[in-house]
Amino acid sequence: MTDTFQALRVFEEAGKSVARVADVTEDDLSAGEVVIRTAYSSVNYKDALAITGAGKVIRRYPCVAGIDAAGTVVASTDARFKVGDDVIVTSYDLGVAHDGGLAQVVRAKADWVVPLPAGLSLFEAMALGTAGYTAGLAIELAQMNELAPDRGKVLVNGATGGVASLCIDMLSRLGYAVTALTGKMSEAPYLQSLGAAEILDRSKLEMGSRPLEKTLWAGAFDSVGGDQLGWLTRTMQPSGVIASFGNAGGIELKTTVLPFILRGVRLIGVDSGFTPMPLRRKVWQRLATDLKPRHLDAIAHPIALADVPAYCTRMLEGRIRGRAVVTFDR
Ligand SMILES: NC(=O)c1ccc[n+]([C@@H]2O[C@H](COP(=O)([O-])OP(=O)(O)OC[C@H]3O[C@@H](n4cnc5c(N)ncnc54)[C@H](OP(=O)(O)O)[C@@H]3O)[C@@H](O)[C@H]2O)c1
Numbered sequence: 001m002t003d004t005f006q007a008l009r010v011f012e013e014a015g016k017s018v019a020r021v022a023d024v025t026e027d028d029l030s031a032g033e034v035v036i037r038t039a040y041s042s043v044n045y046k047d048a049l050a051i052t053g054a055g056k057v058i059r060r061y062p063c064v065a066g067i068d069a070a071g072t073v074v075a076s077t078d079a080r081f082k083v084g085d086d087v088i089v090t091s092y093d094l095g096v097a098h099d100g101g102l103a104q105v106v107r108a109k110a111d112w113v114v115p116l117p118a119g120l121s122l123f124e125a126m127a128l129g130t131a132g133y134t135a136g137l138a139i140e141l142a143q144m145n146e147l148a149p150d151r152g153k154v155l156v157n158g159a160t161g162g163v164a165s166l167c168i169d170m171l172s173r174l175g176y177a178v179t180a181l182t183g184k185m186s187e188a189p190y191l192q193s194l195g196a197a198e199i200l201d202r203s204k205l206e207m208g209s210r211p212l213e214k215t216l217w218a219g220a221f222d223s224v225g226g227d228q229l230g231w232l233t234r235t236m237q238p239s240g241v242i243a244s245f246g247n248a249g250g251i252e253l254k255t256t257v258l259p260f261i262l263r264g265v266r267l268i269g270v271d272s273g274f275t276p277m278p279l280r281r282k283v284w285q286r287l288a289t290d291l292k293p294r295h296l297d298a299i300a301h302p303i304a305l306a307d308v309p310a311y312c313t314r315m316l317e318g319r320i321r322g323r324a325v326v327t328f329d330r
Pocket residue numbers: 043044045046130131134157158159160161162163164181182183184202223224244245246247248249250270271272273315316317318319320321322
């Protein structure tokens with residue numbers, strides 16, 4: 001394919017990352033066995049770090065940004081994929097060391113590509129994107145650790161964020177009693193509409209300082225980290241399960257071993273980037289069936305490719321809600 005197409009490319013200029021929409025050809029893209037005509041992409045926190053340069057996540061310049069894409073195969077040298085297949089590609093080195101998904105055409109390694117599961121449209125796949133995949137993976141891992149609705153309340157922290165909003169929707173669909181912890185109380189009606197039974201105001205949180213505080217939660221899904229993750233370890237019920245997937249509020253973790261050895265608290269790490277493919281496919285199957293959020297239309301909103309950089313700045317300030325989906329002309 002020699003046609004020119006549009007991509008959000010990140011350049012290094014005077015030691016800084018600068019992102020702009022540029023014309024590229026397929027020959028400009030990183031090598032891969034599967035060429036995809038992109039239908040939709042999305043914006044994740046990692047994209048915001050890459051596009052603004054606020055986080056040193058890009059390992060090779062220039063790089064087309066975007067860790068997510070969904071579209072249709074237009075060429076493939078790998079027997080697993082053929083022209084016309086609808087597919088999803090997320091994670092791995094996309095958008096950081098391999099040209100990514102914020103482009104009309106993506107060339108990806110076949111080992112990274114997931115067939116679109118029945119029950120999901122390409123739009124829904126990107127309304128979910130890495131955020132939804134991470135929420136689904138966190139729930140799958142928590143359930144492998146026996147977190148069930150009858151164990152008690154589950155807390156979702158960073159509630160208005162992409163991963164957390166989707167997590168609330170999925171957990172409530174599964175019958176969990178969800179408490180949403182947010183810094184934006186004005187969004188309480190939105191969080192309730194997604195299925196949160198209770199809303200906690202971060203500014204009023206009393207975290208205490210004892211190694212073990214009153215037990216509150218059977219499960220916790222944390223996109224914030226820092227002091228709040230430490231507080232969660234100290235307030236989990238016996239055998240409570242925490243899925244830690246984010247650091248929007250900091251990377252420090254201060255706690256003691258007491259929650260782990262006296263209450264059997266389980267702290268599970270969630271990494272969407274390099275999940276082994278059988279588990280990745282299982283989670284995508286669940287996202288198309290029992291985990292499929294009921295309020296994707298309320299969570300996802302469209303955004304133009306050219307508006308992605310400004311959106312990323314707002315995202316890092318914690319001022320957005322839900323998921324931005326980029327639509328490409330095909
Ligand atoms: N482990 C993985 O594989 C994986 C995958 C995807 C994302 N992540 C991580 O998960 C986190 C959330 O990602 P996302 O895509 O959902 O991002 P997002 O949409 O920007 O959500 C982040 C949310 O965190 C809350 N927050 C609390 N303290 C904050 C602070 N100091 N600055 C900014 N936000 C703050 C805000 O919600 P409230 O105001 O409602 O609290 C904000 O909306 C990020 O740290 C991201 O890197 C990890």
